Amino acid sequence: GALLYAAYLLVGDRVPLVVCAAVALPIAVAGILLATARHDGLSLDRYLLAVVRHLRAPKRLVSASQEVPPPPTWIGARPGPAPAQLRLPVQGMAEDGLLDLGPDGVAAIAEVSTLSFALRTPEEQDALVTVFGRWLNSLSGPVQILVRAERVDLAETIATLEHNARHLPHPALSAAALQHAGFLADIAGRHDLLRRQVLLVVREPAAGKAREASAARALRRLDEAARLLSACGLTVRLLDTPATSALLAACFDPAAPPLPTVQMAAPDQVITRGERW
Numbered sequence: 001g002a003l004l005y006a007a008y009l010l011v012g013d014r015v016p017l018v019v020c021a022a023v024a025l026p027i028a029v030a031g032i033l034l035a036t037a038r039h040d041g042l043s044l045d046r047y048l049l050a051v052v053r054h055l056r057a058p059k060r061l062v063s064a065s066q067e068v069p070p071p072p073t074w075i076g077a078r079p080g081p082a083p084a085q086l087r088l089p090v091q092g093m094a095e096d097g098l099l100d101l102g103p104d105g106v107a108a109i110a111e112v113s114t115l116s117f118a119l120r121t122p123e124e125q126d127a128l129v130t131v132f133g134r135w136l137n138s139l140s141g142p143v144q145i146l147v148r149a150e151r152v153d154l155a156e157t158i159a160t161l162e163h164n165a166r167h168l169p170h171p172a173l174s175a176a177a178l179q180h181a182g183f184l185a186d187i188a189g190r191h192d193l194l195r196r197q198v199l200l201v202v203r204e205p206a207a208g209k210a211r212e213a214s215a216a217r218a219l220r221r222l223d224e225a226a227r228l229l230s231a232c233g234l235t236v237r238l239l240d241t242p243a244t245s246a247l248l249a250a251c252f253d254p255a256a257p258p259l260p261t262v263q264m265a266a267p268d269q270v271i272t273r274g275e276r277w
Helices: 002-011 017-036 044-056 122-137 155-165 171-190 211-232 241-252
Strands: 106-112 143-151 194-204 236-238
Touching (some): 017 044, 106 241, 155 171, 211 236
Antiparallel strands (some): 106 194, 106 236
16 A cells, blocks of 8 residues: 555656556555455465465475485486475484474374264263363463374284184184174275374473473373373373374375384485395
8 A cells, every 4th residue: 555655646646547546456456365365374475475485495305414415427317406405393203202393392292082972961071071171271382183084904904803713612703703804805995994093292392402301391291181181081192103203104195005114214324235124
């Protein structure tokens, strides 16, 4: 509005009012939309700024602890922009599964069991809501409740059923176990099986060398959540390092089949022949 008013003061005496209005109208509408419209919870000006940053940012990113060096000349790489460093919020992981978020502090991830709310009586539902509200009122820091769907692989379950069916004491039990294994195999072959996972993420700010104290506070908050939510029949289980690594890998590629837990190589570690990672 200030720019349009200044432009009118400069050229208003020499340009007809209709022409000024025709030029100013689309600019005014665009300014109003930028100021009032929202997209995915962001104001439109911030959203467009993010679009510009995304278009200008490099698209080929690799995991590296330092700047990515150019490829050597002897490999005959195609000319083009070199890959850039992939900067993730997680800068490290402790032995107990806690995530180092750098300037954002420390985060702990726990998996929470579920229960059927619709099958409870009104009195039981009121009790569950009261306990859950008591936990929400006790929060002293940032908390995220994440509900995600992940693929389920029944191959191990089917193999276990078929193996144990041979050792059952009665032929009828063996036949029932084999029939159930065939039923699971048929479902897994015809459908994409998913399961719902509820995660509780607790974050504590950390400044300077106070990361150990922040980690202790995060674990203490999870213990308090486990104690309060146990009154609802919910179980809160802290994810260890392998489970946290598998979770982060699954979040990067949700459509990929679940992979076995393996030891991951560091970004700057050389992998030689004969070593399995």
